[in-house]
Amino acid sequence: MASEPAAPILSDVMTACQGLGRADLLRRLRFAEARLSRPSTLVCVVGEYKQGKSMLVNALVGSDVCPVDDGVATVAFTAVSVADAPSARVRRSLEGTSTVEEIDLDDVADLVSERGDPEARTGLDLVEIGVPSEVLSKGLTLVDTPGVGGLLDRHATATLRFLRVADAVLFVTDASQELTASEVEFLQSARDCCADVIVAVTKIDLYPAWAKIVDLDREHLDDRGLDLDPIAVSAATHREAQDRRLADLDTESGIPRLRNHLVHSVMEGARERAEEHARAESRWTVQRLREPLLAELTALEDPERLGEAVERLRAAEQRFAALQAGGARWSTVLNDGFTDLRADVDHRLRSGIRAILAELDERVDAADPAESWDELHRWLQERLVTLVDELLASVDAQSAAVNEQIAALLLVEVPPALQLGGGPALGVDDVWGASDRSLKARKGGLLASGLTALRGGSSGTILLGMVARFAGIALATPVSLGVAVAFGVKQVADVRQQELSRRRQEARAVARRFVEEVSIEAGNRLHRLVQELHRGLRDDYSTRLQEMTRSAAAAVAGLRASSETDLQTRRDRAMRLRAWLDHLDGLLDRLPAEVEP
Amino acid sequence: MSELLDRVDRLCEEATALADVSASSSASVIRDRLEEPLRVAIAGRVKAGKSTLLNALVGERLAPTDAGECTRIVTWYRQGTGYEVEATRRGGGTAPLRFDRIEGALAVDLDGVDVDEILRLTVRWPSSRLARMTLIDTPGLESLDEQRSLRTRELFGVGTDHPNEVDAVIYLLRHLHPSDQAFLDAFLDRSLTQPSPVNAVAVLSRADEIGAGRIDALDSARSIAARYLADDRVRALCATVVPVAGLIAETGYTLREDEVATLRSLVTVDASELDLLLVSVDRFCAPGVSPLTVESRRDLLWRLGLFGVRFCLRELRLDPTLTASEMARRLVAASGVEDLVEVLDEHLAPRADALKARSALVALRALAGDLAAADPSSARELERRIERVEAGSHELAELRLLHLVLTGQVQLSDEERAEIDHLTRPGGATERLGLPPDAPIGQQQAHALARLEHWRARARHPLSPRVLSDACEIVAESYERLYVGAGSVSG
Numbered sequence A: 001m002a003s004e005p006a007a008p009i010l011s012d013v014m015t016a017c018q019g020l021g022r023a024d025l026l027r028r029l030r031f032a033e034a035r036l037s038r039p040s041t042l043v044c045v046v047g048e049y050k051q052g053k054s055m056l057v058n059a060l061v062g063s064d065v066c067p068v069d070d071g072v073a074t075v076a077f078t079a080v081s082v083a084d085a086p087s088a089r090v091r092r093s094l095e096g097t098s099t100v101e102e103i104d105l106d107d108v109a110d111l112v113s114e115r116g117d118p119e120a121r122t123g124l125d126l127v128e129i130g131v132p133s134e135v136l137s138k139g140l141t142l143v144d145t146p147g148v149g150g151l152l153d154r155h156a157t158a159t160l161r162f163l164r165v166a167d168a169v170l171f172v173t174d175a176s177q178e179l180t181a182s183e184v185e186f187l188q189s190a191r192d193c194c195a196d197v198i199v200a201v202t203k204i205d206l207y208p209a210w211a212k213i214v215d216l217d218r219e220h221l222d223d224r225g226l227d228l229d230p231i232a233v234s235a236a237t238h239r240e241a242q243d244r245r246l247a248d249l250d251t252e253s254g255i256p257r258l259r260n261h262l263v264h265s266v267m268e269g270a271r272e273r274a275e276e277h278a279r280a281e282s283r284w285t286v287q288r289l290r291e292p293l294l295a296e297l298t299a300l301e302d303p304e305r306l307g308e309a310v311e312r313l314r315a316a317e318q319r320f321a322a323l324q325a326g327g328a329r330w331s332t333v334l335n336d337g338f339t340d341l342r343a344d345v346d347h348r349l350r351s352g353i354r355a356i357l358a359e360l361d362e363r364v365d366a367a368d369p370a371e372s373w374d375e376l377h378r379w380l381q382e383r384l385v386t387l388v389d390e391l392l393a394s395v396d397a398q399s400a401a402v403n404e405q406i407a408a409l410l411l412v413e414v415p416p417a418l419q420l421g422g423g424p425a426l427g428v429d430d431v432w433g434a435s436d437r438s439l440k441a442r443k444g445g446l447l448a449s450g451l452t453a454l455r456g457g458s459s460g461t462i463l464l465g466m467v468a469r470f471a472g473i474a475l476a477t478p479v480s481l482g483v484a485v486a487f488g489v490k491q492v493a494d495v496r497q498q499e500l501s502r503r504r505q506e507a508r509a510v511a512r513r514f515v516e517e518v519s520i521e522a523g524n525r526l527h528r529l530v531q532e533l534h535r536g537l538r539d540d541y542s543t544r545l546q547e548m549t550r551s552a553a554a555a556v557a558g559l560r561a562s563s564e565t566d567l568q569t570r571r572d573r574a575m576r577l578r579a580w581l582d583h584l585d586g587l588l589d590r591l592p593a594e595v596e597p
Numbered sequence B: 001m002s003e004l005l006d007r008v009d010r011l012c013e014e015a016t017a018l019a020d021v022s023a024s025s026s027a028s029v030i031r032d033r034l035e036e037p038l039r040v041a042i043a044g045r046v047k048a049g050k051s052t053l054l055n056a057l058v059g060e061r062l063a064p065t066d067a068g069e070c071t072r073i074v075t076w077y078r079q080g081t082g083y084e085v086e087a088t089r090r091g092g093g094t095a096p097l098r099f100d101r102i103e104g105a106l107a108v109d110l111d112g113v114d115v116d117e118i119l120r121l122t123v124r125w126p127s128s129r130l131a132r133m134t135l136i137d138t139p140g141l142e143s144l145d146e147q148r149s150l151r152t153r154e155l156f157g158v159g160t161d162h163p164n165e166v167d168a169v170i171y172l173l174r175h176l177h178p179s180d181q182a183f184l185d186a187f188l189d190r191s192l193t194q195p196s197p198v199n200a201v202a203v204l205s206r207a208d209e210i211g212a213g214r215i216d217a218l219d220s221a222r223s224i225a226a227r228y229l230a231d232d233r234v235r236a237l238c239a240t241v242v243p244v245a246g247l248i249a250e251t252g253y254t255l256r257e258d259e260v261a262t263l264r265s266l267v268t269v270d271a272s273e274l275d276l277l278l279v280s281v282d283r284f285c286a287p288g289v290s291p292l293t294v295e296s297r298r299d300l301l302w303r304l305g306l307f308g309v310r311f312c313l314r315e316l317r318l319d320p321t322l323t324a325s326e327m328a329r330r331l332v333a334a335s336g337v338e339d340l341v342e343v344l345d346e347h348l349a350p351r352a353d354a355l356k357a358r359s360a361l362v363a364l365r366a367l368a369g370d371l372a373a374a375d376p377s378s379a380r381e382l383e384r385r386i387e388r389v390e391a392g393s394h395e396l397a398e399l400r401l402l403h404l405v406l407t408g409q410v411q412l413s414d415e416e417r418a419e420i421d422h423l424t425r426p427g428g429a430t431e432r433l434g435l436p437p438d439a440p441i442g443q444q445q446a447h448a449l450a451r452l453e454h455w456r457a458r459a460r461h462p463l464s465p466r467v468l469s470d471a472c473e474i475v476a477e478s479y480e481r482l483y484v485g486a487g488s489v490s491g
Helices: A006-019 A023-039 A053-061 A104-113 A154-164 A181-193 A209-225 A235-244 A248-253 A255-301 A303-324 A329-366 A370-415 A426-434 A434-440 A452-456 A462-475 A489-497 A500-563 A569-588 B005-017 B021-035 B050-058 B128-132 B148-155 B178-187 B217-229 B246-254 B257-267 B271-277 B293-320 B325-334 B337-374 B376-392 B394-406 B414-423 B429-433 B439-461 B466-490
Strands: A039-047 A078-082 A086-095 A098-101 A124-129 A140-144 A166-176 A197-202 B038-044 B075-079 B084-089 B093-100 B103-111 B118-125 B132-137 B170-171 B200-204 B239-243
Touching: A006 A023, A006 A255, A006 A569, A023 A255, A023 A500, A023 B257, A039 A181, A039 A255, A053 A140, A053 A235, A053 A255, A086 A104, A086 A500, A086 B439, A098 A104, A104 A124, A140 A255, A140 B200, A166 A181, A166 A255, A181 A197, A181 A209, A197 A209, A197 A255, A235 A255, A248 A255, A248 B075, A255 A303, A255 A500, A255 A569, A303 A500, A329 A370, A329 A500, A370 A500, A434 B103, A452 A569, A489 B429, A500 A569, B005 B376, B021 B337, B038 B050, B038 B337, B050 B075, B050 B128, B050 B132, B050 B246, B050 B337, B075 B128, B128 B132, B128 B200, B132 B325, B170 B337, B170 B429, B200 B217, B200 B337, B239 B337, B246 B325, B246 B337, B257 B271, B257 B293, B257 B325, B271 B439, B325 B337, B337 B376, B337 B394, B394 B414, B394 B466, B414 B429, B414 B466, B429 B439, B429 B466
Parallel strands: A039 A140, A039 A166, A078 A124, A166 A197, B038 B132, B038 B170, B075 B118, B170 B200, B200 B239
Antiparallel strands: A078 A140, A086 A098, A086 A124, B075 B132, B084 B093, B084 B118, B093 B103
């Protein structure tokens, strides 16, 4: 749908707010404005070990933010976004609490690479790096991820989870060889999680046959129905081109082409979402501005009904006040919804763990743990990761359902009192329903849709942080959960000489302890996620209700003031109000609500 | 033939007598294996550089290599008196095949036979290296063509009914990858009769590409290999990790005079221009920049890679009089292939007999298993005899010991680990005892006795876990044999 760009309208709406003395409505608009100027776009850079992911991120960003080393691989998720000055911070989850800690940029290398002390990575969810960069200033966030191997690999599972909140996936494979079975398998899953997948073939400076490899890759992708066109790049050539200031060499590096692709076509979706968000917020705000003006004008034009109008507005004000109070129905629905959600998560986690333990017993009894231990270990880990993944998806879907329920409820409960005279009906669903409509086209629920309230808080990385915490579970297992020793093969190997029953007993004990640790940790993290979603929703609805209350209060004040003045002043006032309303109606005309498909 | 091999040989003979016709032919196959050189397979993921490494080890370009995935069939390279290639069909039976050589590499004419019908190709070639070990080139694991990966798994007996056909493996890794680990795990059979990092050597392959082809790429590769080796998980899987730039070695062994002449004319190009030529492969082959044709530059890249070209040009700049043979020598030396040969000679070759005996015993055990249904009493008898040979062989016990120590199932200090590695290495008594070669018999005996007592005490310590006690007993027995051996020399 071709509509007017949102930015100039947004700016006009902000001017109107100021002119009408409603600075309280500006906060939200400013955020929408910021999002417009920098539509947050999350691009996950994924690929197998040592394919040149970090180096590619550095080349795209134009600065050496990710540590690059011949032999050392990245082992932590690292989000790179724009900042005025280089900075770094670390998000961790430790014993049920989240921490954010500023760190020195020089310490990043050890933290995110396998060279560093594994202890330092305890509870590590995400490293965030801020850096001045032209490309990033447009709103791009690049997430450098640990290399993934086969699909059953824990890193891969964690990475896939990230992809659910990503706007695009940049898959990195080098030109030394054609795509392997596990790479293609991963690409297929990535495609299911994220609509926009880009394949970059790196290190083309080094391999004479890179063009042939790119062709082979294209064929393999075609064979599997993946309609992806690989982009050949060389971060090394790009660097040489920068050093020598050779534009043609830079073109050969393929980096400008990839960067363009990211900035233009990948960011297009994010830009559209930001536009739609800005329009929805503008519509909401114009309504809040119109209400008191319209009420006052109606009263001015028909003084007999003045008293009645004041009464109705008072009633509306009280109604809003009541809606903000703790016992309001929407608030009960919200609290009950999340209480149920919490109980449901607990229940499913418990029964999931019970099922795993039961199957564990069967498996231990069916074979000699001395022989089957490795397989058992792998199976157990996979089952646990899958369980946590399912629970996460369920929290996502259920919280989205609660949100919809509240939106529907408020649509009924918010009094039509302010609708004095004609004019468009007050649309609660305008913001609560429609603003996320464009997002619903994306896969997943509340998390994936990037609920405005959550994504809007301060930056997109809040959402990233939440997901990182769960990626953490898969990655951390079992080292940072403190069961590494117990889960080592050695212990079981030692008992090889003992009797079978004894071996089984020991294997069962070790495995059970591991399951227990994971279930406690996963339970904690899920609870925290539920809590954050709960709070995010509550804050969003409360703020909006406050804004509506102020509109009602402003209307009452306006009516009082005009009732106390003489006829001429009232006429002047009515004229000004009409002029304002014409202006606002003009704004609304420029803001067509998106039609439900 | 060693005493152990003799005993296994006799066991095969007995098995032939015990078993029915089909089993007895299997037994004679097992027996034939004892006479052969050690079978060493070169395995790894797709495009890890297996064929290139095989060529480097033989010192001749034989296995075809290409940018795309290339090796489709398991190919055995054996010592031969003449040059021949034959195909072994899945159903049994072999047929000679015609072949050509294109730029050295074998181009085998399968004569219309479907690739899936062929169990393996066997190339017989006169080569001193092949006289010492049979090398087996394998299709890559993780291939998009699952059939190819399956053929390699078959060879190793992973996840199939086929017995393992190889005695040792050179495993190529580019960077440690989960599928590498999973494969090696599977290869290293867990049954106690088959100890393992003992017979696996890892190669960090395509080492010249690791540091983006920079001139210090091989230093980088060496430090990475060292870091891998410091990791217990890696040490539990392979004896050591050697960085090798297979392409550099292969080209080093086959470098031609005209190639060096081409390199020489490149050195004359203006320094800043040459510098820009070496930025990327595209620049190097860009038309109209240097006195050389695009084709000759492209050929150079195929043969040497960007690292190799950079390396040769540096050598030529430092010493413009360098001869082609000296350049070849330097390439081979830089490639690291000699280090690998040294590891093979020191680590695998001396234990060849024990490794072969072990493979044969595993195969015989499988045969006894097959026999069990038809003829339970003969099967039981065969198993009893296998056990007797296994239990009676101190060489096998030492392999088992080494396995326990190397995999970290028995935890020892680094010094103790080194002591056991020395002790279990076939060689002279002084060497094994860690004494100077001219140490007098008396000193040897005293030392052996002291260590014997130390290890026996450790074995009998009431708090030692069972597995540690067993290991200490084996160490003690090795010293006891050395003690007795030294005595018999003096007596």
